[in-house]
Amino acid sequence: GAVVSQHPSRVICKSGTSVKIECRSLDFQATTMFWYRQFPKKSLMLMATSNEGSKATYEQGVEKDKFLINHASLTLSTLTVTSAHPEDSSFYICSAAGPTYDEQYFGPGTRLTVT
Amino acid sequence: QKEVEQDPGPLSVPEGAIVSLNCTYSNSAFQYFMWYRQYSRKGPELLMYTYSSGNKEDGRFTAQVDKSSKYISLFIRDSQPSDSATYLCAMSAGNTDKLIFGTGTRLQVFP
Numbered sequence: 605g606a607v608v609s610q611h612p613s614r615v616i617c618k619s620g621t622s623v624k625i626e627c628r629s630l631d632f633q634a635t636t637m638f639w640y641r642q643f644p645k646k647s648l649m650l651m652a653t654s655n656e657g658s659k660a661t662y663e664q665g666v667e668k669d670k671f672l673i674n675h676a677s678l679t680l681s682t683l684t685v686t687s688a689h690p691e692d693s694s695f696y697i698c699s700a701a702g703p704t705y706d707e708q709y710f711g712p713g714t715r716l717t718v719t
Numbered sequence: 720q721k722e723v724e725q726d727p728g729p730l731s732v733p734e735g736a737i738v739s740l741n742c743t744y745s746n747s748a749f750q751y752f753m754w755y756r757q758y759s760r761k762g763p764e765l766l767m768y769t770y771s772s773g774n775k776e777d778g779r780f781t782a783q784v785d786k787s788s789k790y791i792s793l794f795i796r797d798s799q800p801s802d803s804a805t806y807l808c809a810m811s812a813g814n815t816d817k818l819i820f821g822t823g824t825r826l827q828v829f830p
Binding site for chain 1: 755
């Protein structure tokens with residue numbers, strides 16, 4: 605399967621600061637990238653879908669001004685958590701897909717802890 | 720009712736056992752079905768991908784889809800301790816539709 609990387613793997617930040625997470629598809633061009641959030645013992649919750657060169661589509665209940673997504677190229681998407689609060693602490697996972705979404709390849713995830 | 724239901728487990732089996740993991744769903748529009756394996760603190764890894772009803776085999780893994788019953792299964796033969804992970808089912812209505820995930824079943828295979 606395709607390889608997707610995420611950076612950083614773990615980040616601790618103070619409340620009120622912003623954090624950027626990068627997602628890269630290393631061996632294929634990802635037309636679409638997805639950002640998920642996962643709580644302990646819960647399933648993946650889709651936050652947004654981003655297509656290269658266009659604005660991300662956010663799921664209902666996800667604040668677009670708080671979770672800024674940029675998909676500048678076919679191999680890179682970034683998620684910026686702005687003005688982070690402790691309730692934003694979670695496991696954030698990206699995935700990448702080609703023209704169809706049925707086969708998605710996931711990154712290793714980023715553990716965000718906001719103190 | 721959730722769109723996708725999956726027993727969270729944990730499921731604990733001895734090495735060598737046959738494991739059956741299951742998901743049910745309510746949306747008859749779902750056409751694409753996947754199984755992902757997720758190790759602790761890692762991202763999900765695609766294991767199996769099926770489109771039609773019936774069985775699909777890959778090594779020790781067999782995915783089964785029964786669209787009439789809205790029921791999918793993943794069988795693991797000769798289970799190994801390295802199979803210990805959370806298994807997530809996922810499905811979508813179209814190949815450009817978002818995936819809907821089950822909550823995952825935690826499997827533990829003990830030596």
